[in-house]
Each structure stands twice: as C-alpha cells, then as structure tokens.
Amino acid sequence: MNAVIDRAVSARTSQAPLLEVKGLSVAYGKAQVVHEVGFEVRRGEFAVLLGRNGAGKTTILQAISALLPRRGGQLRFDGADVSAKDAPEIVRAGMIHVLEGHRVFTTLSVEDNLLLGTFAKNRRGDRAKLARIYDLFPILGEKRHLPASKLSGGQQQILAVAQGVIGEPQLLILDEPSRGLAPIVVDQILQVARQLCDTGIAVLLVEQLVHEALKHADYCYLLDTGRITGEGTSSEVRSGSMLQRAFLGH
Numbered sequence: 001m002n003a004v005i006d007r008a009v010s011a012r013t014s015q016a017p018l019l020e021v022k023g024l025s026v027a028y029g030k031a032q033v034v035h036e037v038g039f040e041v042r043r044g045e046f047a048v049l050l051g052r053n054g055a056g057k058t059t060i061l062q063a064i065s066a067l068l069p070r071r072g073g074q075l076r077f078d079g080a081d082v083s084a085k086d087a088p089e090i091v092r093a094g095m096i097h098v099l100e101g102h103r104v105f106t107t108l109s110v111e112d113n114l115l116l117g118t119f120a121k122n123r124r125g126d127r128a129k130l131a132r133i134y135d136l137f138p139i140l141g142e143k144r145h146l147p148a149s150k151l152s153g154g155q156q157q158i159l160a161v162a163q164g165v166i167g168e169p170q171l172l173i174l175d176e177p178s179r180g181l182a183p184i185v186v187d188q189i190l191q192v193a194r195q196l197c198d199t200g201i202a203v204l205l206v207e208q209l210v211h212e213a214l215k216h217a218d219y220c221y222l223l224d225t226g227r228i229t230g231e232g233t234s235s236e237v238r239s240g241s242m243l244q245r246a247f248l249g250h
C-alpha cells in the first residue's frame with residue numbers, strides 16, 4: 001500500500017540527485033522498522049530527516065552506509081548503483097557517516113584525531129589535508145596540539161564532524177550531532193554543517209531538534225514509524241501544518 005505523502009509545492013533544483021534512495025526496507029530480525037522509504041539528496045544540499053524517537057532515522061542512515069543489512073531497496077550515488085557495496089566501498093564512493101554519539105580519541109591530539117580521518121584513503125595519514133580543515137574550523141587549528149580531552153563537548157563534536165570532512169566526502173551523513181550539547185553549541189554545529197554545504201559538500205542530517213534543524217537545512221523529510229510522511233523545503237515545512245501532523249499525529 002502506498003502511503004499518502006505530504007508534499008510541499010516547491011520545485012527543487014532540476015539537477016540529478018547525488019543520493020537516491022528507493023524502496024528502502026530494513027528489519028531487525030522479524031521486526032520491520034523501515035518500510036519502502038524513498039528520498040533524495042542533491043549536490044551541496046543540506047537535507048534533514050526528522051521524526052519522533054524510534055521513527056527509524058538512525059536505522060535508515062546505517063542501512064545507507066551499509067552498517068546494517070537492507071531487506072530491500074535500491075541506492076544510487078553519483079549516478080551509479082551502490083546497492084551491493086559494503087561499508088568501506090560506500091566510504092570510497094564518497095559517503096562518510098559520522099555516527100550518533102561518535103566520540104573522538106580523547107588522549108590523542110586534535111591533529112592526530114584528524115589524521116585518523118584520512119586513513120581510509122592513506123594508511124600513513126595525509127597531513128596535506130590539514131590546512132583546509134584548519135581554514136574551515138579555526139578553533140581546531142588553534143588547539144591542534146592539545147589532547148582532544150581539553151576541548152569542550154561542542155568542540156569535540158566539531159572535531160568528530162571534521163574527522164568526516166577530512167575524508168573528502170561528497171555526502172556527509174550526520175546522526176544527531178547535537179546529542180548532549182547545550183542549545184547554543186547545537187546552533188554552532190548546525191552552522192558548521194551549513195557552511196560545509198556552501199563549499200559544495202552535501203549533508204544528510206538526522207536530528208531531534210526540529211526547529212534548530214529547519215533553521216539551517218534546505219530540504220526536509222518527515223518520518224513516522226518507518227515511513228516518509230512529508231517533505232518540503234525547510235520554510236515550507238516550518239510554515240505549514242506538516243510538522244504538527246508528523247509529530248502530533250493530527
């Protein structure tokens with residue numbers, strides 16, 4: 001059965017999607033928690049997946065990056081079918097996933113944490129990539145020789161995001177980078193994500209903080225019990241009744 005999707009009226013850019021997810025289904029044992037989900041992320045776009053606790057957001061992200069097996073569905077990335085690729089191949093294709101609750105190595109320096117983010121492509125670490133990261137995240141440049149334990153919680157989360165960025169993804173997948181952070185710090189992290197999109201990296205974010213996410217994102221998908229129930233630009237979703245229906249069920 002096809003669910004009715006609340007679709008806002010705006011036309012999105014006509015360019016081909018960078019990531020295209022079609023009919024994605026995921027189950028834990030016999031319990032199916034994601035039901036034929038479909039959505040797209042465009043190049044340089046900041047897309048957000050919003051939904052209540054347990055809606056299936058983290059499961060979807062993990063199934064995309066092949067950390068969880070998919071029961072069905074097709075994934076296309078940058079024009080190619082990547083449905084059969086395993087997790088390392090997904091990274092090499094250009095998708096980097098910063099996991100929920102991702103913590104940095106607190107005893108290592110900021111710089112060594114960043115170099116770890118280059119290991120997927122270069123076993124010895126790639127120092128040449130550090131300068132761009134320090135340009136994007138000046139606080140990390142200032143603190144590069146300190147152990148990561150000396151950073152605040154928000155700065156550690158920025159370091160976790162930067163560890164993803166240094167791998168030069170075309171798409172950065174962020175699972176609730178705000179978890180456990182004060183509201184002002186959350187805003188800084190989401191601004192960082194916005195800034196990355198402005199440099200051409202697409203971001204797919206899962207977030208509990210609906211209003212903060214909509215303030216910065218371009219496009220939004222609403223998820224309820226493993227199904228997409230609405231989509232639209234952030235301003236359409238903010239100004240319409242979609243959010244109420246998705247979160248309050250009426």
Ligand SMILES: Nc1ncnc2c1ncn2[C@@H]1O[C@H](COP(=O)(O)OP(=O)(O)OP(=O)(O)O)[C@@H](O)[C@H]1O
Binds near residue numbers: 028033051055
């Ligand atoms: N390892 C697991 N084994 C069995 N069921 C799971 C497992 N992980 C998640 N689930 C269930 O799958 C459903 C979707 O969970 P998921 O964590 O993807 O939701 P979410 O939208 O990310 O929620 P939250 O924001 O609370 O993390 C929930 O019903 C959850 O209880």
